[in-house]
Amino acid sequence: MDLTPDWVVGFTDGEGCFHVSVVRNPKTSLGYQVIPEFVIVQHERDIQILYALKRFFRCGVVRRSDGDRWAFRIRKLACLQQVCDFFTRHPLKTKKNVDFIRFRRIVHKMAEGQHLTPEGLLDIIEIALRMNTEKRDALLRIREEIRRRFPQADRGPD
Numbered sequence: 001m002d003l004t005p006d007w008v009v010g011f012t013d014g015e016g017c018f019h020v021s022v023v024r025n026p027k028t029s030l031g032y033q034v035i036p037e038f039v040i041v042q043h044e045r046d047i048q049i050l051y052a053l054k055r056f057f058r059c060g061v062v063r064r065s066d067g068d069r070w071a072f073r074i075r076k077l078a079c080l081q082q083v084c085d086f087f088t089r090h091p092l093k094t095k096k097n098v099d100f101i102r103f104r105r106i107v108h109k110m111a112e113g114q115h116l117t118p119e120g121l122l123d124i125i126e127i128a129l130r131m132n133t134e135k136r137d138a139l140l141r142i143r144e145e146i147r148r149r150f151p152q153a154d155r156g157p158d
Contacts, residue, residue: 001052005090008056011049012087013094016040018103020128021135022121022142031149032142034115034124036106038074038083041065057083080107102131118153122146 017039025033038060042050050062050072059079065071074080084104092100106124114120125143129136147154 001048003052003056005086008053009087009090009092011053012040013092013096015042016096018096018099018131020103020106020124020131022125022128022139024142029116030118030121030146032121032146034106034110034121035075036077036080036103036110038080038103039071041069041071044068044070057086077107077110081111084108099131102127118146118150122153 019037019039021035021037022032023035024031040050040053047062047070050070053072054060054062057074057079059076059082060072060074062070062072074083084100084107087097087100088104091097106127109115109120109124112120115124122143125139125146129139129143
C-alpha cells in the first residue's frame, strides 16, 4: 500500500493524535520525563494501514493497544522531528493543526534540551496543558511540584 502525503494528512486529521505526557522518573535530574508521541489507533482488521504509515514515516512501532485495537506510535525525538517537518510542509486541515503546532513547539524545545531545565519543563507543561485536557489534573500537580522544588524557575502566576 503506497500512501500519498495528502492521504496521510487526511487520515491523521481523522484518526491521529499528538500527545505529550509528563511522568515521574527518579532517574532524571528533575524527577520527571517528557514523553511526546504521535499515535494512530485502529481496529486489528485495518492493521495494514498502521504498517503502511510506519513505512511512510520510516520509523515508529506497531503494537497491540487494547483488545482488538492496534497502535502506530512514534516517540523517538529524531523521528518526531521528521513528523513535525512533514506536517509543517503538509498542514492538517482540521482543528487538530492547533494541537500539532503546540506539539511541534514541545518537540523543538526538547531538541534544544529545554526539558532538562526547570524553566523549560514548566514551559512544556504550560503548552501541554493547552493540549491534553484529559491529563490536566496530573499536569497541574506536576507544575506545582516543580514550582515548589525550583522557585527560581517560576516565572509567575498562570
